[in-house]
Amino acid sequence: xxxxxxxxxxxxxARTVAVIGDxxxxxxxxxxxxxxxxxxxxxxxLGITRHLLADRLKKxxxxxxxxxxxxxxxxxRYEYILTQKGLDLYPIIMSIVHWGNIHMVDARGRPLLxxxxxxxxxxxxxxxxxxxxxxxxAKHVHVHPGPGVRRSSPLHASAxxxxxxxxxQA
Amino acid sequence: xxxxxxxxxxxxxARTVAVIGDxxxxxxxxxxxxxxxxxxxxxxxLGITRHLLADRLKKxxxxxxxxxxxxxxxxxRYEYILTQKGLDLYPIIMSIVHWGNIHMVDARGRPLLxxxxxxxxxxxxxxxxxxxxxxxxAKHVHVHPGPGVRRSSPLHASAxxxxxxxxxQA
DNA sequence: ATTGACAGTTCCAAAATAGAACTTATGGTC
DNA sequence: GACCATAAGTTCTATTTTGGAACTGTCAAT
Numbered sequence: 001x002x003x004x005x006x007x008x009x010x011x012x013x014a015r016t017v018a019v020i021g022d023x024x025x026x027x028x029x030x031x032x033x034x035x036x037x038x039x040x041x042x043x044x045x046l047g048i049t050r051h052l053l054a055d056r057l058k059k060x061x062x063x064x065x066x067x068x069x070x071x072x073x074x075x076x077r078y079e080y081i082l083t084q085k086g087l088d089l090y091p092i093i094m095s096i097v098h099w100g101n102i103h104m105v106d107a108r109g110r111p112l113l114x115x116x117x118x119x120x121x122x123x124x125x126x127x128x129x130x131x132x133x134x135x136x137x138a139k140h141v142h143v144h145p146g147p148g149v150r151r152s153s154p155l156h157a158s159a160x161x162x163x164x165x166x167x168x169q170a
Numbered sequence: 171x172x173x174x175x176x177x178x179x180x181x182x183x184a185r186t187v188a189v190i191g192d193x194x195x196x197x198x199x200x201x202x203x204x205x206x207x208x209x210x211x212x213x214x215x216l217g218i219t220r221h222l223l224a225d226r227l228k229k230x231x232x233x234x235x236x237x238x239x240x241x242x243x244x245x246x247r248y249e250y251i252l253t254q255k256g257l258d259l260y261p262i263i264m265s266i267v268h269w270g271n272i273h274m275v276d277a278r279g280r281p282l283l284x285x286x287x288x289x290x291x292x293x294x295x296x297x298x299x300x301x302x303x304x305x306x307x308a309k310h311v312h313v314h315p316g317p318g319v320r321r322s323s324p325l326h327a328s329a330x331x332x333x334x335x336x337x338x339q340a
Numbered sequence: 341a342t343t344g345a346c347a348g349t350t351c352c353a354a355a356a357t358a359g360a361a362c363t364t365a366t367g368g369t370c
Numbered sequence: 371g372a373c374c375a376t377a378a379g380t381t382c383t384a385t386t387t388t389g390g391a392a393c394t395g396t397c398a399a400t
Binding site for chain 2: 011015023027033085090092094096099101103104105111113117126127128129140141144145146149150
């Protein structure tokens with residue numbers, strides 16, 4: 001499929017996936033949250049090809065997740081820093097890290113531990129309901145169509161064609 | 171890079187990305203949480219090619235995120251359902267959806283609304299500290315090396331080579 | 341004048357993906 | 371019994387994306 005089409009989908013997951021839904025983008029964002037800011041530092045710590053790094057940084061800037069800030073004139077050089085929109089990705093990054101901590105660590109244990117400066121303790125992230133504060137699980141959530149919904153949210157022409165085909169049979 | 175190498179990285183984000191860090195896997199998981207279970211239903215609702223769908227389902231099964239359950243004999247047919255490990259991905263999916271709701275919706279508004287059955291209200295997911303219950307932000311978290319850490323976590327040989335090169339300069 | 345840092349760009353080969361047709365097994369219909 | 375439909379894949383080729391390495395341009399330091 002043309003992946004740019006994802007941005008247009010009436011689905012918040014699909015639209016977010018259009019921005020961060022590839023391996024390198026997520027790894028680049030990890031580095032951003034670990035205070036990496038410069039082209040060669042990203043390249044060295046990730047081993048990504050320079051070509052792809054340039055491409056992904058450009059995309060993250062285009063989507064407003066990163067901003068290019070000049071840190072020296074002559075020659076003009078920039079660093080990439082997270083915008084507020086980018087900082088808001090933190091729960092996504094943390095929930096990914098947490099799932100890995102629970103389900104993917106080897107016998108050696110967790111590579112990183114997280115301390116909450118506010119309370120001083122090592123913590124895990126927990127996702128709760130904004131209204132009642134209880135931890136969330138898929139089982140206790142019901143989905144309703146919202147104002148931005150479109151038909152039954154088929155992602156593609158092929159899905160629509162299938163629907164059409166079924167309709168013709170009737 | 172060889173993407174299988176990601177599973178071996180001493181980084182919980184990288185290891186999770188090895189499982190779900192591509193566009194199709196995340197979209198397939200969205201469908202799983204919306205109760206889609208069968209091959210042709212995934213294919214119709216996503217428009218993914220059958221080839222890739224077979225490949226991604228196989229991978230998700232291999233990683234223990236989905237399980238194949240027979241739902242009829244002769245011919246033997248299976249559905250794909252989320253394991254507990256798969257259900258645990260819910261916070262990742264929800265945080266992705268939530269970021270899209272905040273930053274990627276158009277004028278029409280959100281495609282979907284979420285109701286918390288436990289309290290009966292429409293909600294947003296909030297990520298909080300397991301210890302003090304306060305909402306988390308990157309600014310208030312400090313990262314420590316854990317028992318599973320390896321050197322400075324270079325992702326690749328090229329990163330190691332760069333380090334070696336720097337060392338030789340000294 | 342030569343070397344090195346930095347932020348890319350260019351080029352080609354290798355790998356992954358899209359799109360469509362084909363396969364296998366079975367059950368129902370004319 | 372021939373024909374169609376359903377379901378879950380597999381196979382094929384053309385196109386796109388990615389990996390890997392070298393190259394470019396600008397400036398500073400030696």
